[in-house]
Amino acid sequence: MSDQPRVRLDVPQEKRRPLLRRPQPSPDAFGRFAENFARYMGTASFLLWMTIFVVLWVVENLTPWSFDQYPFIFLTLMLSLQASYAAPLILLAQNRQEARDRVIAEQDRRVATQAQADMEFLAREIASLRMALGEVATRDYIRSELRSLLSELDERGAPTAPPAAPAEDEAG
Numbered sequence: 225m226s227d228q229p230r231v232r233l234d235v236p237q238e239k240r241r242p243l244l245r246r247p248q249p250s251p252d253a254f255g256r257f258a259e260n261f262a263r264y265m266g267t268a269s270f271l272l273w274m275t276i277f278v279v280l281w282v283v284e285n286l287t288p289w290s291f292d293q294y295p296f297i298f299l300t301l302m303l304s305l306q307a308s309y310a311a312p313l314i315l316l317a318q319n320r321q322e323a324r325d326r327v328i329a330e331q332d333r334r335v336a337t338q339a340q341a342d343m344e345f346l347a348r349e350i351a352s353l354r355m356a357l358g359e360v361a362t363r364d365y366i367r368s369e370l371r372s373l374l375s376e377l378d379e380r381g382a383p384t385a386p387p388a389a390p391a392e393d394e395a396g
Contacts, residue, residue: 255320262317265310278303 264270281299285292292298 258316
């Protein structure tokens with residue numbers, strides 16, 4: 225018998241780890257790059273620099289020592305390449321923004337639903353308070369009742385002032 229462990233064919237082998245690990249970028253790194261790129265392409269600064277670049281390219285290549293003759297094929301190729309990369313990056317940025325907008329809209333909808341429920345609850349509470357106050361005697365109602373009782377007593381001729389309290393015994 226040998227000292228080596230027996231290899232079983234029905235058990236998967238452990239995966240070997242590579243000597244050098246490849247760095248794993250964050251999942252949103254490319255998306256953030258696309259958004260920054262799309263954001264920059266939508267600025268006046270980008271349009272100004274791109275216009276300056278194209279004008280300088282054309283002026284340079286109209287001279288005798290030009291490297292890209294009149295139809296400017298290389299310039300067209302570069303601009304096409306830039307556009308072919310820009311379009312998907314812009315679409316990716318738009319998709320990410322749409323996903324964020326969807327989440328924000330859902331949160332806004334939840335907040336609006338809760339606010340509406342709170343307003344309906346408060347409206348019901350105010351209505352119940354108004355109904356309860358309708359059954360409570362108000363200050364004006366008590367005053368009017370007291371005035372009517374006072375006028376009734378005046379008509380009967382009864383004394384309006386309460387009787388004086390008996391004097392206390394000084395010796396006591």
